[in-house]
Amino acid sequence: MIRFLQSKDNRFVKAVFIVIIGAAVITMVITLIPGIFQNEATTGDTYATVYPHWYSRFTFTGEQVTMTRVQEVAQQQLQRQKLPDFALPYMVQRVGQQLILQKLLLAEASKLGVEANDEDVRNFLHSGQYGQLLFPNGQFIGEDKYKQFISSQFQLSTADFEKELREGITINRLRSFITSGVTVNDSEIRDQYRKQNIKIKFDYAVISADDLRKQINPSDSDLQAFFTKNAARYANAVPEERKLSYFAFNANQIPGGIPQISPQEIQTYYNAHQAEYQQPEQARSRHILIKFPGGAAKTDAEAKAKADAILKQIQGGANFADLAKKESEDTGSGAQGGELGFARHGTMVPEFDSAIFSQKIGDTQIVKSQFGYHIIQVEERQTAHTQALAEVTPAIQVTLLRQKEAQAEQNYAQALATEAAHNGLAKTAAAHHLELVDTPSVSAQGVIAGLPDGSQVIAKAFTSKQGSEPQFAQTGEGYAIFQVTGITPPHAPVFADSKAQIAKDYADERLPMLLEQKTKDLAAKAKASGDLAKAAKEAGATIKTSDLVGDAGQVPDFGQVGSVAPDLFNLPVGGISGPINAQRTGVVAKILDKQEPSADEITKNLDQTRDQFLDQKREEVFGIFVSTTEDRFKKAKLIQINAKVAKSPDQGL
Structure with missing residues (x-):
């Protein structure tokens, strides 16, 4: 190969090989690094x-x-x-x-x-x-x-x-x-x-996991051995906890009181948010619906005839709202006299949408859609427009007030945290007539009893070091300024204090195997004797009977038959199933009836x-x-x- 590449007469072949080798090297680099x-x-x-x-x-x-x-x-x-x-x-x-x-x-x-x-x-x-x-x-x-x-x-x-x-x-x-x-x-x-x-009906014997759990009664020595064997599992079972010192304030305790909103601020906000106040074209209408299909009418022609009759009554002077309450098969709007309120373009089905934006105000017409026949009356239309400042001033005032309050709270919290970093939490709290609180140990999922919502305080606390500078976080009604004063790392529980949880874990581990074995024994006895009821009684299982069900049928204590035990549909009448794992139960079934x-x-x-x-x-x-x-x-x-x-x-x- 080397001689071949060194040949003067094979420059083109040599170039090809160089490309191939180069690509191979690069591919190796990609793969290996x-x-x-x-x-x-x-x-x-x-x-x-x-x-x-x-x-x-x-x-x-x-x-x-x-x-x-x-x-x-x-x-x-x-x-x-x-x-x-x-x-x-x-x-x-x-x-x-x-x-x-x-x-x-x-x-x-x-x-x-x-x-x-x-x-x-x-x-x-x-x-x-x-x-x-x-x-x-x-x-x-x-x-x-x-x-x-x-x-x-x-x-x-x-x-x-x-x-x-x-x-x-x-x-x-x-x-x-x-x-x-x-x-x-x-x-x-x-x-x-x-x-x-295929539909089947069957008797089924149910062994409940909850009933079996009661039969698992380990001694203290069993639990101690389980606890020792699973030491790694329990090494950090008690989560980390932290102690905090904090003081808190709400909006009413901010120096200077509630901020005021000036007319100029309202105008400036309005000018900057014009897009929010654009109102598209919309129409207010009411209707009477005669459904087809899905309504009282058996045929399309029957539904259309009924809609025509109602339209004639309205054109003859009958009250639209009264007829809607009596005749409309749209029960939601019918109870309101057919009122649908304002709708924007594109929010109704196409036929209805076209009608309410093209009919004359006050006209009543029949329109057919996928839901049936609508007797529609257009009551009002509004062209696209921008809401006037006077219309939206109250909403702007609320928005600006919330923004100012939020900013004032944050600024005050920042100032208090800075002051506490120099003077300490206790002196800062006293200087501003706020109460300093020392919490007991609290976990990351715990609560702080003295705060409306201490979740943000706890979240920040669990990212802080003990003794680090004071921080602040929202509390739902203001802010808290706090420090971490103690950390208890995650650790294993004391056996005597956690015996109940260890007993539950012990049972959880043994329960699936016990349920599986009990169900296998029940199935074996039932098949050997051909008598499911007798085998169930000896095993302490409960006998139940299903309805005639198909593949998608749901059976209590069993679930969907086709998903849990599809092989049941292959058994003959009188056939007994093997063990079936269902919803926290072990089941054995016997076919009573089968219809194909x-x-x-x-x-x-x-x-x-x-x-x-x-x-x-x-x-x-x-x-x-x-x-x-x-x-x-x-x-x-x-x-x-x-x-x-x-x-x-x-x-x-």
Whole structure:
């Protein structure tokens, strides 16, 4: 090989080999030196970097997932799912993983040539789910209204919205491309329908984990041995605690009293926040709804006839509100005489929205939507306008007052903390007629009895050193100025003081094994004798009987049958199951009745089942593709997580 490379007649081949060897060396460096390309993934707003190809790591052309976007989406999902604020770190982790996965799929779509383009986005906006809103009667609503709609609905710029839309279309195309070859035959469909529609009724013997727990009665020597064996587990079982000295004040104790708001300040704030006082065009209306489907009318024609009859009564002088209370199938507005209040453009279904912004004030017309027939009367419309200063002055006064109070409180707290750093907490508290309090030891999850909300004080205290300069934190009704005066590090509990918790841990460890063994013994005895009731009585289990249930049926002390024990559907009548692990119970079941769909019923539902089963198989195939793609990117080290994110306890990464 060396001689070959040294040959004067092989300059081109030599150059090729140099490139190959050079690439190999660089690849070895990347593989063998962890973190060599970590810098770009650990700075700024980057949550993660995804490299589409191995060589893109050389050119630093990775796709960025930003922390800002992860936080935005996580907050939106938190609000949409109505989850508490403390769930945010977990939502951030989940969203981060989703956005990384999205980048991987987009990279694969690019390789396979199935990316969407601008024309695809335009076509979707015209004919997709937003088509009627953005192009009513085929006419674009205009750039300004388009921007307003995207901002209000998605909190995005139009450029970002269209980018995300393009990516969504691309991933859907990728899914279609990957699953295009998936097929199902009639035999599979028939078997699937049969399995989904078998119904069974069964007796089941229940061994309760709570009942078994009562049978676990360790002696003191057993617990002491367990405590000693698990010394590492209990080494820090008692969390760190801290003692504090503090004094606190509220807004009423700030020197100078409550701040005043001048007319000039109100005017300045109003001028600087004009965008907040822009009122879009809106219309106030009322309606009477005759539902179809879902209402009393059996046919569309019957619903339309009833709506026509009500309209004639109104046109003849009948009271709209009285008819709404009597006839409307929208029970919410019907009870209010049909009143819907003011609505902005785009907040109602398209047909209703078009009507209330085009009908004459006072006119009553019938409009059909996906909900049925609406008898609509427009009562008032307001053009887009800016609220006058007089309208919003009270709200501005409240806002400015809160801002000034908050600033005054913070300034006073800072001044007291500075004074306490020179004179000590005790002298500073006395000089300002505030009470100095010494707390007992408090944990990071504890409370301070003398404060309305001591969580911020405790949080700061657990990041401070004992004897460090005084700090301040909000208390819900002002601020506290405090110092850490004592620290008790985490430690093992005294056995005598923690015997109850140790006994619980002891039982928790042994309970699963005991439940498993008891359920196995019960199943073996029941199968040997063929008598589940007798075996259950000997084992101290409770016998219950299910209803006739299918795959999705829920059974008390058991759960969803298809998830917990799918094999039950394969047993014959009289068959006895093996041990089943259910919801904190051990279960053994005996089939009493079994009903399978007939051949005619299967044939009748063949097409519907084919669509459902095909969708299911496509999802399974695409899920495997996604999982394989993710594993491949991970093995090739093409996913770089921000080191700070990875180390953050909040992210769990």
